[in-house]
Amino acid sequence: MSTRVAGPQQHPGARLTVVVPVLSSGANTTAKTLLRGTDERVEHLVVDATADADPRGRMQRAVGRLPRSRAAAIHDRTAGPGRRRAEAIALALADLRTDWVTVVDAGDFVAPGFHLRVLEAAEQLGAPLVGFGHTRVRGPVRVPEPATEDSSGVVVAPAWRGLVGRGHRVGRLWSQLVHRSLLDSPGAPVPDVRLHHGADHLLGWALHLAAGSSALVEVPGYYRTVHGDADTSEEALLGRVRGHQQAIDLARGHIRADVLVPEAVRAALRMICRLVLADLDAGSRPRPRLVELADEVMTGVGRRTLDAARAGLEPGDQRLLAALRPAA
Structure with missing residues (x-):
C-alpha cells in the first residue's frame, strides 16, 4: 500500500470528517464532545448504527441543540463487528470529499484489521487519519508501510499522525483537541516515542492541558500491542505514578493551574487507590x-491544592488515603 507523505490541506477551509463507529445511549454526549466549539471544517459525521434504533434522528437532534449547531451529513451504515464494520465505514468514506479523517469513541468493539x-x-481519499480516539484497543494494532520496526517492536517513522491506544483521559480528550491543534499545525514529523507504563498517563494530560489553551500538540508514539493494567511489576507501578507526577508539573505552568493541578493530583491519587485496592483484594498488604508514592504525591503540593484534590x-x-497516611 502506498503511503501519502505530504500532509493534507491545513488552511482554514480544510474539511474534517469525523467517524463515530458505534452509537449507543451516549450518542448525545458524543455529539456534544465532537461538535461543541468546533469550526465549519467539520463537514461530515460517518456513523455506523448497528446497535442503535434511531441513530440519524438522535444525532441530528443532539446537533440541533448545540449553541452553534450546523448541518451535518450523517451516513448511516449497518455492518457486523470487526472487519465488516470497517468495510462499511470505508464505503461511507469513499462517498465523501474531505481533507482529514478522525475516528473517535470506538469503545470495546475494535478488532484486529x-x-x-x-x-x-x-x-x-488523500485524507490521512488525524487520530484514533479509542478508549481500549484489541491488538495487535498495525500501521502501514513504509513504517519500520526496531528490535524491540517499536514502530518508527510512521507517515501519518495519530494516537492509537487506550487510556484514561486520552480518548475523550483527543476528540476535543483534533480540530484545535493538529488541523492548524505544520507538517512536522512525529517523534518516535514508545508509550509505556507512565507515558500514556502523561500524554493524556499533555492533551488535556493543550485543550485548555488551544496549544499545538505533537502527539508521540504508537502502540503495537497495548500495555494493559495487567502489568503489575514495580516498574509499571512506578511508571504510572511518575507519569501522573509529571502531569502535575505540566499543570503548574498552565494558565488554569488553580483548577488543573488539583485535578492532576486527584487523578494520581485515584490511580494509587485502585492499585492499593487490588493488593487488598488479593489478600495482601x-x-x-505504593504507600511511599502516595506520600510523594501528597507532600509535593500545598495544603489548599491537596484539599481540593x-x-x-x-x-x-478518601478513607483509604487517610489509612495510608494518617498524618496527611
Whole structure:
C-alpha cells in the first residue's frame, strides 16, 4: 500500500470528517464532545448504527441543540463487528470529499484489521487519519508501510499522525483537541516515542492541558500491542505514578493551574487507590512502594491544592488515603 507523505490541506477551509463507529445511549454526549466549539471544517459525521434504533434522528437532534449547531451529513451504515464494520465505514468514506479523517469513541468493539482498513480508506481519499480516539484497543494494532520496526517492536517513522491506544483521559480528550491543534499545525514529523507504563498517563494530560489553551500538540508514539493494567511489576507501578507526577508539573505552568493541578493530583491519587485496592483484594498488604508514592504525591503540593484534590475523590478513596497516611 502506498503511503501519502505530504500532509493534507491545513488552511482554514480544510474539511474534517469525523467517524463515530458505534452509537449507543451516549450518542448525545458524543455529539456534544465532537461538535461543541468546533469550526465549519467539520463537514461530515460517518456513523455506523448497528446497535442503535434511531441513530440519524438522535444525532441530528443532539446537533440541533448545540449553541452553534450546523448541518451535518450523517451516513448511516449497518455492518457486523470487526472487519465488516470497517468495510462499511470505508464505503461511507469513499462517498465523501474531505481533507482529514478522525475516528473517535470506538469503545470495546475494535478488532484486529479495523485500524488498517479505515486508514487505507482515508489515504485513498488523500485524507490521512488525524487520530484514533479509542478508549481500549484489541491488538495487535498495525500501521502501514513504509513504517519500520526496531528490535524491540517499536514502530518508527510512521507517515501519518495519530494516537492509537487506550487510556484514561486520552480518548475523550483527543476528540476535543483534533480540530484545535493538529488541523492548524505544520507538517512536522512525529517523534518516535514508545508509550509505556507512565507515558500514556502523561500524554493524556499533555492533551488535556493543550485543550485548555488551544496549544499545538505533537502527539508521540504508537502502540503495537497495548500495555494493559495487567502489568503489575514495580516498574509499571512506578511508571504510572511518575507519569501522573509529571502531569502535575505540566499543570503548574498552565494558565488554569488553580483548577488543573488539583485535578492532576486527584487523578494520581485515584490511580494509587485502585492499585492499593487490588493488593487488598488479593489478600495482601499494600506494597510499601505504593504507600511511599502516595506520600510523594501528597507532600509535593500545598495544603489548599491537596484539599481540593481529595474533595473530589470518592469517600472510600478518601478513607483509604487517610489509612495510608494518617498524618496527611
